[in-house]
Amino acid sequence: MPKHMKSRKSKIGSAPGTLVHVGDRLSENIKVTLIKYDKENFSKSLLDKIEDCFSSEGNVINWVDVDGLHEIEVIEKIGQEFNLHPLILEDILNTTQRPKIDFNENYIYIVLKMLYYDKKIKRIKSEQISFIILKNHVFSFQEFEGDVFDNLRKRLEQNKSNIRNKRTDYLAYSLIDAIVDSYFDILESIGDTIDDIEDTLMRNPSEKLLSNIYELKREMIFLRNSIWPLRDVLNGLIKSDYPLIEDKTTIFLRDIYDHTVQIMDIVETYRDILSGMLDTYLSSMSNKTNEVMKVLTVFSTIFIPLSFFTGIYGMNFEYMPELHFKYGYLIFWVITVISILIMIRYFRKKNWF
Structure with missing residues (x-):
């Protein structure tokens, strides 16, 4: 099983709000991408200094995507500029967070798990992503470069895109929606893997197959733990009367909530299927053992009277x-x-x- 839990030894004994990066450093330098847009204009640029994204021009929306969390001074500067609580900054750097949402005076903080399925090794890879939603800014903090937002970026480039007419709450919805949609792709890949294992199980059950079943069960548990708290996050957004969340956006958030419920149903179904496959494997091996024992018993029974005759006349x-x-x-x-x-x-x- 892949190691989904990261070590937190560096956090032991630290004061609350101490900024320590918990996780793997997967690149030498962080990458900060700024996308600015409104109804008429769109621009995309790589920033050399994080301060270049701090200014706000009227109704222009600023999406600041930070790839890499190991440069703590960048997170500190963002926190100082937008008055983010030290505990929020600590949570951004701590990549072992459970999906959650925090409402603050001027911003909303959201933590999610962005998941990928590696078809070669048939394992789920996890990345924590944090969002800070402000009036004119949305910050997304990722552990490493690469995400599921490419289609969203293409939509933003189009002048007639509906998202260009919306505020930061709709951008946040679009980001969360892209993550949730990626879960369906993961489940589809896992479903194909389960079908392959099931076919092999019927033909030739083996110890390697048993290992694959156990590993998939662990993956489904991890997937469930990563997605289940997302319902509370969405429910908090839907029911909140926070000024940053417009009523028109709530119906879209409800749609994501419905998708999350559907995903959880699929996850539970897969877990039941894997449990049934495990029972089938154990039954198959038990039947094989019984067949072997039956053959041995038949041969032993045949030779019992022969042993009796040879014993007497021996x-x-x-x-x-x-x-x-x-x-x-x-x-x-x-x-x-x-x-x-x-x-x-x-x-x-x-x-x-």
Whole structure:
């Protein structure tokens, strides 16, 4: 099983709000991308300094995508500029967070899990992504470069795109929606893997197949733990009367909530299927063992009377009458063969083989 849990040793004993990166450093330098847009204009640029994204121009929406979390000073500067609580900054850097939502005076903080399915090794890879939603800014903090937002970026480039007429709450909805839609792709890939395992299970169950089933069960548990809290996040957004969330956006959030419920139903279904496959494997191996034991029992039973005959006539008593009989050896084999045929016929009649 892949190691989904990251070490938190560096956090032990630290004061609340201490900024320590918990996770893997997957690149040398962080990458900050700024996308600015409104109804008429769109621009995309890579920033050399994080301060370049702090300014706000009227109704222009600023999406700041930060790839890489190991440069703590960048997170500190963002926190100082937008008055983010130190505990929020700490959570951004701590990549072991459970999906959650926090409402603050001027912003909303959301943590989610962005998941990928590696078809080669058939494993789920996890990345924590955090969002800070403000009036004119949306910050997304990712552990490494690469995400599921390419289609969203293409939509933003189009002048007639509906998203260009919306505020930051709709951009946040679009980001969350892209993540949730990616879960369906993961489940589809896992479903194909389960179908392959099921076909192999019917033909040739093996220990390797059992290992694959156990690993998939662990993956489904991890997937469930990553997605289940998302319902609380969406429910909090839907029911909140926070000024940043417009009423028109709520109906879209309800749609994501419905998708999340559907995903959880699929996850639970897959878990039940894998549990059933495990029972099927154990039953198949038990049946194989029973078949082997049945064959061994039949052969043992056939040779029991033969052992009895040879045991008697293997004794060296001097006055055994059959020992000097001219046709004794022949008669012995006749009796042996007749005994074997009788037992075989009896076993066939009982459908034992």
